[in-house]
Amino acid sequence: MDFDEITKKLGEFGRYQKFLYLLVCLTAAIVGLFAVMGGIILASPEHRCKIPGLENDTFEIQNDAHQELISNYIPPSTDKLLTYDKCHLYSFNSSSVTFDNSSQPINATLIKCTSWVYSYDVFDETVTSKFDVMCDNAYQASITKSLFYAGVFVGAFVFGQMSDFFGRKKTFYLSVVLMLASSLGLAFAPNYIGFSIINLIVGAASQGLFLTGFVIGVELVGPSKRIWAGIVIEYAFAIGLVSLSFVGYFVRYWQYLVIICALPFALNLSYWWLLPESPRWLISKKRFEEAEAVLRKAERINKVKLPDNLFDKDIDEVPKPTGNFLQLFTNRILLIRTLIIFFNWTVVTMIYYGLSLNSGNLGGNFYLNFFLSGLVEFPGYTVVLLFLDRIGRKRLHCICMIVGGTTCLSTIFTILFGGKELQALTTTLAMIGKLGAAAAFAIIYIYSAELFPTVVRNSALGASSCVGRIGNIAAPYIADAGNMIGGRFGKAFPLIFFGATAIIAGCLSLFLPETLNEDLPETIEDGILFGTDAYKNRKRDISMDEKVMRPEQMTKLLPHDRETKWTN
Structure with a gap:
């Protein structure tokens, strides 16, 4: 029996699958705490140069003197x-200092400062303020954030391969x-370099955890529930x-924030059992x-009855069509489609994470912006669930990208010409842009x-x-x-920048x-013809041939040709 047929008899989303899917979703929520944490712990507080020789200098002005x-x-x-x-101060060449009418000092030169005082209005301490990563060194914060996502890149490849070779459970637990x-x-971390290196490892582990959990969640459910399962985990x-903004608001010391967000992973250790x-x-x-042992346990919990013989272990497998990934680049039609998909992936991930990291730079309340940036994802995923099978993948993706891009571009007017008076409108437009990016991410x-x-x-x-x-x-x-x-x-x-690239993509x-309600391509030839009348005619002819085939021939075709299966 084909596994998808087993899940239909077992219950495509029965009690057992719901319990396991809940465990996977809890892990995804904890991983979400670290996805854009760099936007908080690597943020640059308001600062100015420390005045030489002045003890107990603070950012806040204490008096007129x-x-x-x-x-x-x-x-x-x-x-x-x-x-x-923020980065320069006057160095005086003599002890006698006078100022001209423009308040410019005489006998002074402008130099770069090496120590700063910081405002405590938003943060008690961040990584950048602890290690004085400011001014000429500010680019290092961007590098550290990028290292996290470089780790995500490595984790997607390494843990993806491990998951296929060693199994989902072992890879999940290792992550x-x-x-x-x-x-x-x-x-x-003892220093900033050590922090950056460990941050890369965190990125790799977080992707391994989310990626493997996503695959487990999708593979547990029946065919009709896969899209639903793939999107709900994003909630x-x-x-x-959203939780990160709350924790960050109350815990404004970066080390405590990281520890509090890390400890829930200890609960995941129980997942082995x-x-x-x-x-x-x-x-x-x-x-x-x-x-079969796993399926029999699910059978008992779901209170259903599966056939006694689930697998025919001696059946000869029908040879399946093969393909090479490089063939996507040797045909002009497939090459154009592949490049468009690659470009959309690059843009949508850049916008999604860029708008999340940039939310603190919009002005207004830092933590409120972070909260709204996460909150708008809920209506974004809801839009996908409601309309994906109604108006199609292509049109919905295009609408989300263009609407999100247009609202981001519109902030030109509110920021350049409105200032603080239109701060609320600027934030609203940016949040609509994030909503479009979140929805487009799920669709792509x-x-x-x-x-x-x-x-392939x-x-x-x-x-x-x-x-x-x-x-x-x-x-x-x-973002920086x-x-x-x-x-x-x-x-x-x-x-x-985010708005312009979103509209182009x-x-x-x-x-x-469009792929909605279409027989999905199976071979490279199908991929080339997909979306044309020739492809529809070809599929119709194959369907007519199947109707006159003997039952035993039909059974052999089911696992591959009649059921399209995909996972993460």
């Missing part, structure tokens, strides 16, 4: 949004142990994002007895899986995900570029064929 002293030592900023230069150890180690991930190996993977490895996953031919589907989807991580790595640089540019345009630049997706 303190104000005058700061004004004499630190030049005014050229940016009207700032009061003082849990590595995530717990590395995240706790992050809080006790759990968004819960982690709670989470079974994927029976679908066991069957693919011909470990039928172990697979499903759309890619359906568009690529079966013979897993490898093509994995390659798309890996290429998309380029957007992850680029996102921190674009605003701070480096400075001024009103600096605040608007990330949103302008959304328009390019219109050149892809």
